[in-house]
Amino acid sequence: MKKLLYILLALPLFFASCSDDDNDLPDFRVKVDISGQSEVTENGVIVIPSGNQFSIDAISIVESDAKEIAIGGVSYYWDYILLDASNIIPPYGITFNTTGIPEGDHILQIYMPIFAVGYSPAEALLTYRVKIVAPAEDETPDDSGSTTTITATPKVTQK
Numbered sequence: 174m175k176k177l178l179y180i181l182l183a184l185p186l187f188f189a190s191c192s193d194d195d196n197d198l199p200d201f202r203v204k205v206d207i208s209g210q211s212e213v214t215e216n217g218v219i220v221i222p223s224g225n226q227f228s229i230d231a232i233s234i235v236e237s238d239a240k241e242i243a244i245g246g247v248s249y250y251w252d253y254i255l256l257d258a259s260n261i262i263p264p265y266g267i268t269f270n271t272t273g274i275p276e277g278d279h280i281l282q283i284y285m286p287i288f289a290v291g292y293s294p295a296e297a298l299l300t301y302r303v304k305i306v307a308p309a310e311d312e313t314p315d316d317s318g319s320t321t322t323i324t325a326t327p328k329v330t331q332k
Contacts, residue, residue, distance in 0.1 A: 198329050199289040201237035203299060206230040206264075208320045209271075211306070217323070219281070219301055222308035224272045230320055231264035232283065245286035252279050271305055279303040286332060297327035 207213075209227035212220045221227050229249070234242050247265040249256040257267050265285075283299040301323075 197292050198295050198331060199237060199239040199242055199287065199292045201234050201239065201242060201287075201289075201329075202324050202326050203283075203297065204231075204233050204235045205283070205299065205323045205325070206232075206320050207323065209268075210321065213321055213323060217302065217325075219303045221271050221303060221305055223274065223276055223305050224270075224308055226268055226270055228266065228268040229283070230266050232266075232285070233264070234287075235324060237289070239289035239292055242287065242289040245288055248284045250280075250282040250284065253282070274305050276305045276307060279305060285327075287329070294332040295329050296332050297329050299325055299327045 207219065207227070207229055209225045210219050210221045211225075214220065232244065232247055234244065244263075244265065246259040246261040248258050248260070249267050251269075256269065260267065279302075281301045281303050283301075285297050287295040287297050289295070
């Protein structure tokens, strides 16, 4: 009988659950300003002529449902290999030369921790397909600085 009483007393503990509020993730989009590419296709592929300096000039959060939201730093990956870890200074830019990078398809990933007031800490990941192409024979590498803006919704997970 005592065992039954102890089980009945412990029963409410099994039904207690954590609130879903602490798993709430912010909803936002990320604006990325790039330069050095020849085009961004309709499918979102960034085309870069070999030998060009490719730059991510700025990264910022736009269209957020959080009143206060911040990027905690940015890490860049090229073909799943870390390029630059935790660039913590806005506008979070990076520049690299495409000379020597094999022509063909590559992956550029941008990872960033996200902190928003009233939301759980989150991790955001943007993934872009990049195609390195041979420059046109009558073309010299373009370092003119023309900027293209790409706005995307990142994959967001709880940190």
